[in-house]
Amino acid sequence: MTDTEVKIGQTMPYSGPASSFAAIGRAMTAYFQKVNAEGGVNGRKINLISLDDGYSPPKAVEQTRRLIESEEVLAIVGTFGSPSNFATQKYLNAKKVPALFLGTGANRVSEPATYPWSMGWQPNNHAKGVIYAKHLLKERPNAKIAVLFQNDDFGRDHLKGLRDGLGDKAARMIVKELSYEVAEPTIDSQVLVLKASGADVLVDISTPKFAAQAIKKTAETKWDALHLLSDAAGSISSTLVPAGLENSKGVITMLFRKEPTDQTWADDPGMREYLAFMKQYMPEANPTETLHLFGYATAQTFVHVLRDCGDNLTRENLMRQATSIKDLELSIMLPGIKLNTSPTRYTPLSQEQLVQFDGTTWKSIGEVIDAEK
Structure with a gap:
């Protein structure tokens, strides 16, 4: 991390049996490009290093070690899949590295008493x-x-x-x-x-x-x-x-998020913003693929927390801000759906339509x- 950059990492199944979910990683990468083009967060650009784990737990461990020990990322953000997250959870918690807004509904990634450095994102x-x-x-x-x-x-x-x-x-x-x-x-x-x-x-x-x-x-x-x-x-x-x-x-x-094919949202500002983002930053991708929305909203959540950190970019403060989200409404979420966390509640979302x-x-x-x- 420098005065002009914050480096974060993740692993994604860019190959292997779950490769369709790699759309989440691509959307997050593109969203951070958008944020950087608009000046970054608190004057810093977000550098996301997104590596392929092939949906293989040993590969996820190897790549995560690389992110922490060689790339020296501040945090892991959005890594997809229960097997990958289970395989790296003990290591990341032992190292006291925040693993935030992980792409799994497994209950195990949202148990602060056991794993205080791991947090899910979607309803478990x-x-x-x-x-x-x-x-x-x-x-x-x-x-x-x-x-x-x-x-x-x-x-x-x-x-x-x-x-x-x-x-x-x-x-x-x-x-x-x-x-x-x-x-x-x-x-x-x-x-x-x-x-x-x-x-x-x-x-x-x-x-x-x-x-x-x-x-x-x-x-x-x-x-x-x-x-x-x-x-x-x-x-x-x-x-x-x-x-x-x-x-x-x-x-x-x-x-928990708006559906791009539903005409209800045709004139919705949040949907228009999302579709404009897809057109500019992911022109080859299918904007109606829900995994792109998933990545987009996960990235928005991280940006919110990073903004709340101000200039105090320690791992401890990142975790402190991630565990004090209050009634956050994202532009692509369905009306009435809010994100909330606390030091004892590591499940940002618990509502569905x-x-x-x-x-x-x-x-x-x-x-x-x-x-x-």
């Missing part, structure tokens, strides 16, 4: 499960729920949130749970077993490839259960297009739901 996976439970208890109290979940922390945290949110009704309402491994080529057999359970709601805790398969299979077999998708699979271009837009009609997911696909875009249904209220 347990909170998302609770939000779906709140919706179902209100709208479908007699539902028979089948659950398809990825057999890892991502899937299990969501499922625990769903069960916790349903409380003593969980045993009655959940009629079948089945998991899948990320290495499996298809989840068709799981969908058939879940359909045979007689469930009329499918809670689908999967990533885009498997969610697309599930949507296709439920359509093929004419299983007309209400289909709730994890927001990790909420991308129209990555999930619904491969599944077939006609097949996807009626599926529900949750959002449920949305349903109408064949073209996501449309809001009901009110914003807060997992913590």
Whole structure:
């Protein structure tokens, strides 16, 4: 770090099985370019060093060590993926390096008592499960729920949130749970077993490839259960297009940010600002890809915290400011969604808006739901 620059780092899956998520890193890089072109933050330019980890935990460790020990970055910001973040978490906490606004919903990155230097960004996976439970208890109290979940922390945290949110009704309402491994080529057999359970709601805790398969299979077999998708699979271009837009009609997911394909936001200043940014700084990229918005908003959050640091750019002060965010409303967030942190609350976001696909875009249904209220 110098008087004119602040150096930060991250690792991203620019190659490997999760490479579609690299859009987050590209959007963050581009957003910092925009900030730098406008003069930087408190007179300093942001230098983001974004390295490929191939979605491989050993590679993430190697690259993160390089960022800390060779590049001497002030902080890690926005590193994507639970496996990568789990692999580096102990090392970064031992070194007392802030690891901020990490791209994972895993509960483990937001536990200040155990890992005081790590902080997530999006609503954690347990909170998302609770939000779906709140919706179902209100709208479908007699539902028979089948659950398809990825057999890892991502899937299990969501499922625990769903069960916790349903409380003593969980045993009655959940009629079948089945998991899948990320290495499996298809989840068709799981969908058939879940359909045979007689469930009329499918809670689908999967990533885009498997969610697309599930949507296709439920359509093929004419299983007309209400289909709730994890927001990790909420991308129209990555999930619904491969599944077939006609097949996807009626599926529900949750959002905390505005949807570029929704005409509701056509004249919204925040959306206009985002689209202008995409046109100028990422002209080759698809502006409707939700992962670009994710990176854009993550970068905005970091800029807010950096601004609050003033000239005191120590790791301790960066952490102090990151843990005192109060009612921050970002221009690309849905109305009513605010970021809040404290020294004991490392989950900036805990609210989501449920949305349903109408064949073209996501449309809001009901009110914003807060997992913590």
